[in-house]
Amino acid sequence: MGFSCAQIIVVLVAAAFTVYYSGQAPEIMKKVSELVTGKKGCLPVGDIDFVTIHYFNGRGRGEVIRMMLEEAQIPYNETNFTKDTWPEAKKKGVESGMYTFGQVPAITTSGGLSLVQSQTIAQYIGRATGMQCDCESLHYCDILARGAEDFRSKLSKILYDSSFSVDMRNDYILNTAPMWLGYFEKIAPSLHQQESSPYFVDGRLTWVDFIIFDLLDSNVEFATYDMGEPLISVLDSYTKLNTFYQKFKAMPRVAAYLKSPRRRPYKIPNVPTPRAKLVQPK
Template identity: 35%
Template sequence: MEGQGSGDQSMAKLTYFNGRGLGESVRFMLAAAGVPFTESFMTEKEQIEKLRTDGKLTFMQLPLLEIDGLCLVQSRSIVRYLARKHGMDGKTPEEKARVDILTEGGRDFLTYFYPLGFLSDEETLAKIKTKALPRYLPIFGKILSASSSGYLVGDSLTYADMILLEALLNTEEFLPGSLNDFPKLQEFKDKISSLPQIKAFLEGPQRKPKNTPEYVATVKRVLDM
């Protein structure tokens, strides 16, 4: 966390590309926390170079969230900041540790989807189907089967729930029917997706579509990939 945010400090501003990637988990958390935010989309290399020159990108990478007078970078750190600030990181030290563990597991699951559009979709989906789903769906299904609240940890929404929701929505979108043998995961997905603030986000313009060729070309151009 370095530098000072600019402009209206009452409104969060997310700087990223006009697509999912690492920025989507931040959007999910902003929605879950009920934090309104604007977006600035990178389309040219000069834009990110200016952010680097201005000292807003500690490790020279996006996403960047300007909030509370801060410039926050590193997507996982941004998500944890929002979770801590809005009481979505567990209520006890034990719960906080559990939330962190399940978030990291959910992030590992979610990471399998990031190459879609950038690498061969056929190979990426085959890897998800043969490696990610058999590993993560049973684990999270078992955890939710033992939950009396329908949440992964405790009796309220945490950032672990949001990471898992993002992964499950991707699973349904790209590999329909994959959750058929996991009723607890389906129940969880429906429960979290139906929360008013989450539902509004998922049905609104700030929820990004799957990676398009135009999006991929823009990312590669801006980042010199």
């Protein structure tokens, strides 16, 4: 006995209501999305074939983008600016709409996409590669990313201060960094969890992990940059963060990039003059 179109529609509607009121709709939609796109995460987008990064020839806010492209094995090149070439490039970029707010990094793709704002770029690459957070975790990912940005701004503030000094360096390492590292240590995945999944969200690698790794790495590099003061291992007191940091940097593609000549050296814009060392009388 066959079924009429009306009967089929009634059955489908009833099934949809059953799924919705069972509370399983989000999970089922997630599975369907993964099945159709082959990608994890909320609202996947099409593949990215080739990327051009527009930025200065340094790590900075371009480093998360580079690491994500390396991990996803997406080929890329860079258009790098200097202090001398940037003003004219900025003018042209603003006029063309490529640099929406007169800032970089920006990316362009072989498919004609143009994006600015480093965290937006990271999220988009995540959506294109299966490294986006799940839909129900998006709010938490935003919290982590914005918290990382707040922490990052504390270091940027002193690094780009024309009066940056050794005293400012020491105050940051002894006071500012411990406070923020303490915040992130509390929300880092547990050591037990990191035995199988050393990631901050959804039990898998997402764009937020790159944001947090880059944040930690910048602080590690800063604290061990020789300014004539004692070098400090800033993560030693933060077991969960240090475990995440070591596991992340050991991921094969990330590790290969970190050791490659493609990675820019760590630089400080204004290196302070070391304090004169006291000479003990003989």
